[in-house]
Every structure is written in structure tokens, then in C-alpha cells.
Amino acid sequence: MSLSDRLDELRQGVPGCTLVSFGELSSGLALRTSASKPYKHEYLEEILQQASVNFSLSDFMASENDLVVVATPDEVRIFVRSSAENTDIICCVCKNASEVPQVVHSARQLLTEMSRAA
Amino acid sequence: MYASSNAHKSGHSEVAHRLRGVIERLTTPREALCEESGLAAPGFKELIECLVREIDETVLPRRLALFSGDDAVATMVVSNRRLLELDIDGRKVGMDANKDASPETVACAYAHALKTLSARSGPLVLRMVGRAPQALTSSEACSARHLAEFSETPYLKNRLRTFLKQFHTASHGWIFRAGDGDVVGHDPDEEIFKSLTALEQKVRSQADSRKGFRQLDRPTPLCVAFSISDNIQAMVVSDGNDLLVAALSHSDMTRALQQWSAIYGRHSPDTAA
Numbered sequence: 001m002s003l004s005d006r007l008d009e010l011r012q013g014v015p016g017c018t019l020v021s022f023g024e025l026s027s028g029l030a031l032r033t034s035a036s037k038p039y040k041h042e043y044l045e046e047i048l049q050q051a052s053v054n055f056s057l058s059d060f061m062a063s064e065n066d067l068v069v070v071a072t073p074d075e076v077r078i079f080v081r082s083s084a085e086n087t088d089i090i091c092c093v094c095k096n097a098s099e100v101p102q103v104v105h106s107a108r109q110l111l112t113e114m115s116r117a118a
Numbered sequence: 119m120y121a122s123s124n125a126h127k128s129g130h131s132e133v134a135h136r137l138r139g140v141i142e143r144l145t146t147p148r149e150a151l152c153e154e155s156g157l158a159a160p161g162f163k164e165l166i167e168c169l170v171r172e173i174d175e176t177v178l179p180r181r182l183a184l185f186s187g188d189d190a191v192a193t194m195v196v197s198n199r200r201l202l203e204l205d206i207d208g209r210k211v212g213m214d215a216n217k218d219a220s221p222e223t224v225a226c227a228y229a230h231a232l233k234t235l236s237a238r239s240g241p242l243v244l245r246m247v248g249r250a251p252q253a254l255t256s257s258e259a260c261s262a263r264h265l266a267e268f269s270e271t272p273y274l275k276n277r278l279r280t281f282l283k284q285f286h287t288a289s290h291g292w293i294f295r296a297g298d299g300d301v302v303g304h305d306p307d308e309e310i311f312k313s314l315t316a317l318e319q320k321v322r323s324q325a326d327s328r329k330g331f332r333q334l335d336r337p338t339p340l341c342v343a344f345s346i347s348d349n350i351q352a353m354v355v356s357d358g359n360d361l362l363v364a365a366l367s368h369s370d371m372t373r374a375l376q377q378w379s380a381i382y383g384r385h386s387p388d389t390a391a
């Protein structure tokens with residue numbers, strides 16, 4: 001199964017999840033994205049910038065934290081960072097905070113499988 | 119039962135009266151509106167109330183002006199229930215070129231300019247001065263609701279305080295920094311409070327160093343959560359004016375995020391236009 005298929009699977013497996021993107025924190029690039037509706041490039045860019053800014057804040061407080069959640073008035077953005085490759089990240093956009101645990105579980109699983117396969 | 123039914127009727131008749139007033143004004147010819155004596159605004163609060171009402175009731179493009187005595191000190195273009203343009207003393211109030219002209223940014227800039235004008239001009243009178251060009255559009259527009267939100271710092275404080283009240287008992291400490299510089303804290307645990315203090319300083323220094331970053335500097339309300347120890351999560355809440363940094367148990371975080379969304383979410387009853 002390709003990475004794109006895995007991202008589709010993750011998104012479709014969580015009700016209310018509208019976008020899942022695999023990206024790189026250091027470059028701010030979204031490498032693969034699965035979305036339920038069209039999105040703008042700037043939107044993805046903003047999401048990755050937000051992930052980068054907030055992980056740097058999180059690193060300032062505690063090392064090895066792999067999860068940051070950002071709620072906005074429109075959505076909840078969940079950022080899960082790879083424990084093996086600190087710059088690999090999965091960004092998920094959901095409707096509600098109640099979806100956080102399920103998204104985090106699936107994203108961690110995917111990142112672990114990716115690091116094993118590398 | 120009787121009293122409740124009467125209250126219901128009275129509520130209905132009040133709504134009907136307001137609706138009749140809105141429809142009458144919407145159908146009043148432009149010339150008649152121009153002849154109206156104007157709405158007096160002795161202070162900033164009244165000025166915003168007048169403006170919000172006019173903006174909200176204006177569909178076709180109109181020009182409004184603010185008078186200080188006989189002098190027009192500001193002119194505005196309002197259309198489609200949006201404030202499209204604001205000129206003060208002949209100069210257009212514009213956005214910082216580096217900033218995204220989101221409705222929130224625009225509302226914040228217009229509210230700030232109007233507050234400054236109100237402070238230096240004293241009592242103002244709002245008058246309709248004529249029709250604006252039909253084709254006029256602007257990317258720097260904001261709704262009445264946004265203008266009201268960004269004009270009323272206590273409103274934003276109240277929202278953040280409402281949120282704070284909801285999780286206060288479950289929290290392991292918090293620091294609230296209001297936009298005007300007031301700082302209030304709750305420190306049941308000294309070590310956690312030290313961490314929160316460091317985090318609050320880091321958030322502010324990060325915001326300062328990011329100034330000019332187009333998307334991230336929008337005064338959009340945000341609630342950020344991440345772990346700071348095995349049992350504790352930090353929460354950073356900002357709304358463009360005020361900042362709240364708090365510590366919660368992991369188990370309370372999802373609930374806190376839901377409470378934040380209920381207050382700040384665009385679809386929640388509290389914030390619906």
C-alpha cells in the first residue's frame with residue numbers, strides 16, 4: 001500500500017477528519033496529502049508553519065514530545081511527529097477535539113511503520 | 119404559566135417592533151435617510167453601537183460620515199452589510215502591507231483607528247451622506263460583528279474568562295495576560311507555575327520574533343495543547359489581544375479543547391453572527 005493510500009485510509013477511518021498530510025518540519029513541505037475537498041497550497045503551508053512553530057515551543061518545555069493539538073474557530077489540527085525521524089510529521093484536520101485520540105493512535109502507527117520500512 | 123406566556127408575547131412584540139424598524143429603514147429613500155439628523159455618539163462605545171447597527175442594516179452601497187461639530191472627520195463606505203472603506207481626515211485606513219487582510223485584521227485596524235478618532239474628537243455624530251458607487255468592492259472589508267468584537271476588549275476578555283472559569287478547578291495553574299498588560303495568575307503548584315511562567319515568556323518572545331509573518335500573525339483565536347511532563351499538558355490560548363497559559367492533566371485536555379471550541383467555534387451559538 002502506498003503512502004497516499006495509507007493517508008486516505010487514515011482520513012476515511014476517522015469520522016470528521018477532512019485532511020491528512022505527511023510533511024517535513026524542517027523544510028515546511030507537505031509531501032503527500034489526502035483531503036475530502038479541494039484546498040489551497042497556502043493553507044497547507046500555514047498548517048505546516050503552525051506545526052513547526054508549536055513544536056519548537058513544545059521542545060522548549062519538554063524534549064521528545066510527539067504531539068501538538070491546535071484548535072481554531074473552524075477546526076482542530078492535530079500534529080504527530082515521528083519519534084525516529086524528528087522532522088517527519090503527520091498533520092490531520094478534524095472537526096472536533098473528540099477525534100484527537102483516534103487520529104493520534106492511527107498517525108503514530110503509520111509513522112512507526114514508515115520508520116521500520118525505511 | 120400566565121406570566122410566562124405574557125413574557126413570550128412581549129418578547130415577540132419587541133422582535134416584531136425591531137424588525138419593522140429595520141424594514142422601514144431599508145425601504146426609506148436615500149434622500150430621506152440623508153435628511154435624518156444623525157446618530158449621536160458621545161463616546162467610543164456608543165459610536166461602535168451606531169456603526170454596527172448601520173453596517174448590519176446596509177445592503178446597497180452607501181457613504182456614511184462622522185461629524186465633530188460641523189466638520190466631517192471620517193467617511194466610510196458600507197455595502198452588503200460590510201464596512202468596505204474608512205477614511206479619517208482624508209486618509210484611507212489601510213492594512214500593513216506585510217499582513218493578510220483577513221476580516222479579523224481589517225476589523226482590528228478599523229476599530230483601533232476609530233478608537234483613536236473618538237478619543238481625540240469628543241462626541242461624534244454619524245450621518246448618511248449618499249450613495250456609493252455600485253461596483254465598489256474591497257478586499258479590506260469587515261462585518262459589523264467583527265468590528266464589534268475588536269472594538270470591545272472586555273468582550274474578548276469575557277470570552278477568555280468564561281473559558282478560564284470552566285476549567286479553573288481542574289487546572290494545575292494558569293497565567294492570564296490581558297492585552298492592556300494586566301497579568302493574573304493561579305499557582306497551586308510552584309514547580310508547574312515556574313514552567314508556565316517560562317512558557318508564557320517564550321510565547322511572547324516567539325510572537326515578537328515572528329512579527330511580519332503573514333499568516334501566523336492574524337489575530338485569530340487559537341488554543342494550542344502539548345505535553346510538558348508525563349502527567350501534565352500545557353495549553354496556550356490566544357485571541358489576538360489576550361494570552362492565557364495553563365496546565366492541565368492529560369485526562370482533562372480533550373474536554374478543555376471542546377470547551378474552548380464551544381466558546382470560540384464559528385458554528386457555536388455564542389459566536390454565530
